[in-house]
Each structure stands twice: as structure tokens, then as C-alpha cells.
Amino acid sequence: MTREEVLAVVARHLASSVDGLDPKTIDPMRSMKDYGANSLDIVEVVSGAMRELKVKVPRTELNKLTNLDGLVGLLYDIKSNTGELAKP
Amino acid sequence: MSWEASQFSLADFYYSDSDSPLTPPADYVAWRRDTAWATSLYEPVLCDPAGPINRLRTATGEQRVINMTSYGYLGLVRHPKVIAAAKQALDDYGTGACGSPILSGKSTLYQALEIKLSALTGYPAVLLFNSGFGGALGCAAGLMRKGDVAVVDARAHISMVDGLKVGGAKIAFFEHNSARALDEVLSAHNGARRLIFVDGLYSMDGDLADLPALIAVAESHGVGILVDEAHSFLCCGNTGGGVVEHFGMRAKVGVQYGTLSKAFSCGGGFAAASTDLIDYLRFYANTYGFTCAMPPSVVAAASAVIDVMQTETWRRAQLWENAAYFRTQLQSLGINTGESTSYVVPIVVGENRALLYQLGHQLREHGLFVTPVDYPTVALDQARFRASVTALHTRALLDQALQIIEDVFVPAMREKGLLRARAM
Numbered sequence: 001m002t003r004e005e006v007l008a009v010v011a012r013h014l015a016s017s018v019d020g021l022d023p024k025t026i027d028p029m030r031s032m033k034d035y036g037a038n039s040l041d042i043v044e045v046v047s048g049a050m051r052e053l054k055v056k057v058p059r060t061e062l063n064k065l066t067n068l069d070g071l072v073g074l075l076y077d078i079k080s081n082t083g084e085l086a087k088p
Numbered sequence: 089m090s091w092e093a094s095q096f097s098l099a100d101f102y103y104s105d106s107d108s109p110l111t112p113p114a115d116y117v118a119w120r121r122d123t124a125w126a127t128s129l130y131e132p133v134l135c136d137p138a139g140p141i142n143r144l145r146t147a148t149g150e151q152r153v154i155n156m157t158s159y160g161y162l163g164l165v166r167h168p169k170v171i172a173a174a175k176q177a178l179d180d181y182g183t184g185a186c187g188s189p190i191l192s193g194k195s196t197l198y199q200a201l202e203i204k205l206s207a208l209t210g211y212p213a214v215l216l217f218n219s220g221f222g223g224a225l226g227c228a229a230g231l232m233r234k235g236d237v238a239v240v241d242a243r244a245h246i247s248m249v250d251g252l253k254v255g256g257a258k259i260a261f262f263e264h265n266s267a268r269a270l271d272e273v274l275s276a277h278n279g280a281r282r283l284i285f286v287d288g289l290y291s292m293d294g295d296l297a298d299l300p301a302l303i304a305v306a307e308s309h310g311v312g313i314l315v316d317e318a319h320s321f322l323c324c325g326n327t328g329g330g331v332v333e334h335f336g337m338r339a340k341v342g343v344q345y346g347t348l349s350k351a352f353s354c355g356g357g358f359a360a361a362s363t364d365l366i367d368y369l370r371f372y373a374n375t376y377g378f379t380c381a382m383p384p385s386v387v388a389a390a391s392a393v394i395d396v397m398q399t400e401t402w403r404r405a406q407l408w409e410n411a412a413y414f415r416t417q418l419q420s421l422g423i424n425t426g427e428s429t430s431y432v433v434p435i436v437v438g439e440n441r442a443l444l445y446q447l448g449h450q451l452r453e454h455g456l457f458v459t460p461v462d463y464p465t466v467a468l469d470q471a472r473f474r475a476s477v478t479a480l481h482t483r484a485l486l487d488q489a490l491q492i493i494e495d496v497f498v499p500a501m502r503e504k505g506l507l508r509a510r511a512m
Contacts, residue, residue, distance in 0.1 A: 058100055
């Protein structure tokens with residue numbers, strides 16, 4: 001799976017949570033909050049994307065991210081490796 | 089907790105990936121097993137009525153603890169007049185209401201409580217609920233629909249948020265207690281049917297809603313406000329009418345919601361508003377009409393509490409005096425008490441969640457019963473103990489509690505470099 005495909009998954013889930021958002025117009029350098037998602041929406045988007053991608057990332061790690069690109073990068077890295085977060 | 093376990097929290101298992109909804113996610117089950125020691129602090133079993141001192145059931149027997157977890161802020165749970173009223177109601181009305189309030193569950197006791205709460209709140213009409221959480225959920229769901237926008241303080245209680253999800257309204261959070269942020273969110277949703285939701289006193293932080301500033305913004309947008317006084321009603325305001333009374337905002341708040349389970353030490357909740365609005369909620373707040381009315385003994389006890397607090401106003405004064413003392417003493421130890429200005433006092437640990445549970449066990453072993461509050465209930469870097477002061481904590485008990493904190497909490501936090509410089 002490519003990084004662009006991971007972005008497409010995240011963008012589709014975000015668009016389904018935010019009224020009137022076209023997934024093709026999503027800029028990965030912006031945050032979900034920038035697109036009007038509230039904290040409950042963000043949980044839905046991330047959880048839905050992780051379920052579809054079959055990866056698991058602790059929410060504590062996700063809180064460090066600042067934009068969609070960071071989320072996509074993290075999900076892509078995990079998907080590309082073992083499906084799990086690397087231990088310190 | 090192991091490293092792997094401490095990386096996860098309840099935020100990670102809300103959406104299950106198991107094959108059946110009847111099967112919890114396997115990783116949740118494993119995580120619960122791995123964190124059993126830490127989370128054994130939750131669901132403790134008390135051997136006596138909640139008070140300043142309690143006996144907790146342990147694996148080997150019982151343990152005496154100073155209880156700083158109780159919502160019974162005014163110390164009314166063992167009040168003889170309240171207990172007598174409940175017993176009398178059992179004799180006169182039996183054990184249950186045996187019907188929804190709409191159909192057959194209202195008694196003369198029930199009606200009397202509605203009238204007393206109406207007088208205490210200053211609103212013409214009141215609706216009683218058999219659950220504080222359920223009543224809040226029902227009000228939010230009953231007022232807001234798909235297409236509406238609920239403008240909600242970011243730290244508002246989950247009962248309102250759950251109700252808004254049920255009703256289908258869009259939820260727009262604003263930064264906690266920020267009039268500027270409220271203004272921005274209201275402006276962003278201009279044109280929609282909007283209602284603001286705030287707590288009177290925030291249950292995990294102990295600060296009051298800045299109603300004067302928030303309501304000024306609300307009025308500038310022509311938007312109404314609902315104030316959830318679950319933790320403030322009876323304790324705040326000159327007559328116990330909550331934060332709304334404290335700030336002199338009664339005429340400006342559309343709905344005042346309160347519970348009968350906290351300071352009342354009984355159970356249930358109520359909404360106070362205009363007669364027409366309450367009559368609307370009567371049929372659209374489903375947690376009112378589609379469930380059994382409160383048991384008569386609980387109704388009678390809540391009613392007796394209102395009578396007691398007409399004369400025993402010293403309880404309110406003592407509560408605030410105790411809270412100020414405890415909070416000030418904690419701060420003098422260098423402890424972060426967040427934004428608290430009330431009897432709910434956070435003792436902040438920070439992002440070291442493993443330390444939170446380690447300290448929780450040590451404090452309890454030394455005889456101090458405080459509640460650990462972990463992410464996602466509070467922010468990731470704000471894990472804490474929630475200490476609640478009551479009117480019945482004596483100065484000697486508060487000093488004992490503070491000594492335990494100084495002996496156990498302070499050295500551990502200092503060792504980790506997590507303590508502020510000691511206040512002089």
C-alpha cells in the first residue's frame with residue numbers, strides 16, 4: 001500500500017464525518033480541526049482508518065501529531081512494517 | 089503497568105475490530121489483564137455510608153481511610169432528618185413509583201419536590217429525572233436535532249455530549265471557559281439554530297464557568313445557554329441556587345440542569361426552565377417519560393435536604409472554608425491543583441500515567457482515599473487525583489490527609505522532577 005493510498009483512506013473517513021467536505025480537496029498539511037472536525041469526529045476518523053488499514057496505534061502516540069500528513073506518515077510506516085508500533 | 093500496557097488507554101478500544109459486537113476486542117481483554125493491578129483502584133467497595141472517614145473492603149478485611157472521593161459535598165448522606173423522611177416515605181408510599189411520571193409514577197411527594205426545586209431555582213417549572221446522567225442526556229437530546237449546532241465547552245460532561253449525539257445535532261466544541269473562543273465558534277456557525285452547553289462547576293477541574301463573560305458573548309449572538317449544575321447546585325450561590333445564582337445570572341440562563349445525587353446525596357436529576365420549555369421536554373426528553381419515576385423514598389430524601397439546607401447554611405460556609413484551606417495547603421507543598429477554585433481539587437501528576445497508579449496504591453495504603461483520573465477523561469499530560477472536600481472534613485482530618493500527601497506524593501513527584509518549587 002502506498003502513502004497516497006493511506007491518505008485516501010484517511011481523507012474518505014474525514015469527509016464522511018465533516019458535512020460538505022470533498023475528500024479530493026483535503027490538504028494533508030492541514031489538521032482535521034482545520035476542516036471543522038471536533039474531538040469526537042477525530043476519534044471516529046482515526047479509528048475507522050485504523051480498522052480499515054488493520055493497524056493499531058495507541059491514542060497517546062496520535063496526540064503528538066499536528067496535521068494529517070503526520071497521521072498518514074505514522075499509519076503508513078506501521079502498515080509497511082509489522083502493523084505494530086516500534087518499542088523504544 | 090508494563091510499557092506496552094501504559095501506552096494504551098480506554099481511548100484505544102472504543103471502536104472494536106472483533107467479529108461480533110458480543111465479543112470485546114481481544115487486545116482490550118489483554119490490556120485489562122495487563123493493567124489489573126493499576127486499575128484495581130477503581131470500583132472500590134465501601135463498608136459504610138460515604139463520609140469523611142470510611143472503611144474500604146480489602147482482600148484481607150477492611151481498611152480505614154480518609155475519604156476524599158465523595159460527591160456528598162455537604163455531608164448530608166447520614167443526616168437524621170433526611171433518613172427519617174426517606175423511611176417515612178417507605179412506610180407511606182412503598183419501595184417504588186411503579187410507573188413513568190407521565191403515566192402513573194408521580195406522587196404527592198414528587199409534586200412537592202418539583203415545587204420546592206422551582207422555588208429554589210427561581211424558574212417556574214421543573215422536570216425530575218430518575219438519573220442525573222440520564223436527565224442530562226435526555227435534555228440535550230430533547231432540545232437539539234439534526235441541523236442544529238450545539239456549542240459545547242470542551243470540558244463539558246459526557247452526559248450532555250452523549251445526549252447531543254443521540255439527538256443528531258452537530259457538536260462544535262469551544263476552548264474551555266474562553267469567551268473569545270465561544271465568540272469564534274458562534275460566528276463560524278452563524279445562521280444555524282444554536283444552543284450553548286456549559287457546566288456550572290467542572291467536575292474534574294474544580295473551576296467555575298465564567299458565566300458573566302460567556303453570557304455576554306451569547307447575548308451578542310442572540311444564542312441561549314444551558315448550564316449543568318451537577319456539582320454546583322446547593323453548594324454555590326447564597327441560597328444554594330448554583331453558579332447561576334452565584335453570578336446573578338438567573339434571568340439569562342435558558343435551562344438550569346442539576347442533579348440530586350451529588351450535594352443532595354440522594355439520586356436523580358432535574359431541569360428548571362420556563363413552563364413552555366419544560367412542557368416540551370416532558371414529551372421529548374425520553375429519559376423522563378420512558379422510564380420509571382424516582383422511588384418515593386429518594387424523592388422524600390431530596391425534599392428533606394432542601395428543608396435542612398434552609399437552616400443548616402453553615403454546611404455551605406464550612407465546605408468553602410475547608411476547600412480553601414485544603415487547596416492552599418496543597419499549593420504550599422508545590423502541588424499543581426490546576427484551575428480549581430472550589431471543593432473539587434485536582435492533584436495533578438502529569439503525563440506519567442504509571443506513576444499515577446503507583447501513587448494511587450501508596451496513598452491508599454497510607455489511608456488516603458482519592459480517585460485517580462486518567463486519560464482520556466482528562467488530557468494526556470494532566471493525569472491526576474481528584475480530591476473532593478466536604479463540609480464534614482474536620483481540620484484535623486484535612487491535616488492528616490495533607491500529611492499523607494507530603495509523605496507519599498511529594499517525595500515521589502520531587503524524585504521525578506515533577507513538583508513545582510515550594511510556595512513560600
